[in-house]
Amino acid sequence: MSRVEIRVTISSDQDIVLARQKGRSLALELGFSSGDATLIATAISELARNIVSYAHSGEIVLKDVQGSNRVGIAVTASDSGPGIPDVGQALRDGFSTSGSLGLGLPGVRRLMDDFEIVSKPGQGTKVGVKKWRP
Amino acid sequence: MEVPILKQGQVLIATFQAALSDADLNQLRSALVQQVVRFRSRGVIVDVTAMDVMDSFASRTLREIAHMIRLRGAETVIVGIQPEVAFAMVQLGLTLEGVATALDLEEGLAYLNQKFKTMN
């Protein structure tokens, strides 16, 4: 049962900044430490960046989540862009399509606790990540 | 968003703020290089103390700034990376390899002065 839901449309580089600022605020509201809030904001920045670079537009949704004995934040980044042909490859460190760190998905996974991805060519991409407050 | 670039002798000091968009960073990169050429600066300090998030684009831009400035014969130091930000950066694999870093403005200036001595 979620009490907070924030949706940010991502279509320009300014939206990347907006999404991560809202992510940081929500994280702090939910009681995360400043350090964790930075990790969460950084992950959001990378996910939003992927949307802008590869799909041109999409959405980031921020929610609070309840676990059995803990609370956390859930971030979903979705777009209807070209999709990722080989998700397994994208999740291996060092994979790069545009010359630098590529999608940065392994990094995002390290920053967060839970990580899920669904992506098919022609069907867009949806990445869901969560971080739990100890 | 205007980022102040101050001239202190042979060194330029650019203070990055939080919430810089990609376009802002690109504009900053050009402005810095222009100023280095204009003032024939020997060193540049980029102060990122206020940046609360450093993502892959910011990291790449900093490396590009250092590279372009080195092409013009000057040295760049990045200062003020916050502990939390540094931690997040290394999780993402952003190590700013090849770019000099220092704790803060004071250390950055000390580093550059040392460099200038050895460069002479």
Place this chain on the structure above:
Amino acid sequence: MAKRDESSELLRELVAHLRQNRTQLREEWVGRISETRLLTAMTKEEIFAEATSVYDSYVEALETETFEALQAYARNLSERIIPRGVETHEVVGIVLLLRDVLARSLFAKYQTDFKKLNRILDAYEPAANRIANTVAVGFVQERERVIRQQQEAIRELSTPVLQVRERLLILPIIGVIDPQRARQLTEQLLRGIRTNRAKVVVIDITGVAAMDVTVANHLVQTVEASRLLGATVIVTGLSPEIAQTLVTIGVDLGKMNTVGDLQGGIEQAERLLGYKVMALAEPS
């Protein structure tokens, strides 16, 4: 609309009654508290003082039908009594006792008018329950915050970052490191680098028994993150097994600053910092 007005009207009447009988009802409540042996960690005077504040906040919440002030008071109260050892069941207990005492006084007052009693209780009960909830939740949240703080403090105490010389930090790591401790170590070290303005850090892992790939990665990340803060890291006490683990995860040991033992590491650190290490002359 009429029902809402009526409810407010009744609450006003209720609040007036509670104010009028404040002294007596508060005394009754304090009596019940000691009867049920709650708040044994506090003296009679303290209980009386707090009871007065709680009673007044309770009545005010009923009157204004807003709970922010009560929430703030509950947190404030919790901050004061938690260090005294007051527990959750005691706080919940005394608030419920107050609710009972007040309800009983309403029964007594309106016993001749059953219909009115019902209407008054209709107005009173939801508000009273919300108050009990607010105070209890406020207490529990504060308690959780204190526990988290204490855990953090314990972790920090068990992993000291030592300033040995100016600009030089030593981090001796002893025992078993799990990923959580490794991460806490890194954060502590990075904060220490900034606070102490350290230019060199010696991380001594002589005391580390075994290191798995996850923790080895943490070590590498610590070295990289320290560099971003302008500090050079020297790793000392690397056993052959740990060196092997690092190589396995792709670390170029040639690029990592390693020295055999802690003493050697400190000496190298001093050289990096520009200290001259001079040997004492032998007595002839």
